[in-house]
Amino acid sequence: MRKARIEIIASAFLLQVAFPSLNCYAQAQAAQSRYPDMAPLGQYLMPESAEIALAHSAAPASISAAAEVMVLRREGYAIAVKGNNGFVCIVERSWGKATDDAEFWNPKMRAPHCFNPQAARTFLQIYLMKTKLALAGKSKTEILNATASALDRKELPPLEPGAMAYMMSKQQYLSDRDMSWHPHMMFFAAGDATKSWGADLPDSPVMAANDPEERVTILFVLADKWSDGTMAPVMMH
Secondary structure, three states, rough: OHHHHHHHHHHHHOOOOOOOOHHHHHHHHHHHHHOOOOOHHHHOOOOHHHHHHHHHHHOHHHHHOEEEEEEEEEEEEEEEEOOOOEEEEEOHHHOOOOOOOOOOOOOOEEEEEEEEEHHOOOOHHHHHHHHHHHHHHHHHHHHHHHHHHHHHOOOOOOOOOOEEEOOOOOOEEEEOOOOOOOEEEEEEEEEOHHHHHHOOOOOEEEEEEEEOOOOOEHHHHHHEEEOOOOOOOOOOO
């Protein structure tokens, strides 16, 4: 969910070529040719103990140690660790991206999230639905249409105020280009919340991205440390 917007924002800050639009287009075309369809399911799976550890790494231990952990199995996500603080930690796969993202089927992607209770009850449910559709062999177009229909029919719960997620794992792999990017928190708001957060303004620590498929504004706040307490690389403006 969310990784597509991370990549867009990261690109805006990490331009290193004279013609970035041409470079990004070439990268997208290359990715599209590498990942035209879903890979065999086994390529998206990982040992359960490793997945639990990776999911826990999404947030500081003071949060993730008491969180519920869900892992991906052949039949879909299942609870592997019970929690008691309302948070849910999960390692998202590439179909969490927007359906028009060239790496929508990239089997290497591993994006640890730790959702707070509000996000776990609402926003996370979109990704879990997309997972079921992906594992059922649905195409990107079918996933897009089914998600839109579920939102239109209110078959998915409305976003709760205060929904957010931690993405602070040093081991995250968000895309072939951005890889681990930066540790950050994401805040989810219905509608266009860019102005009300002062996002994307000069010297503002808040970045925003519109997510029309999931019908939210995602607000990114970077952290200076990974979840294990080690320092993160400085963001280059």
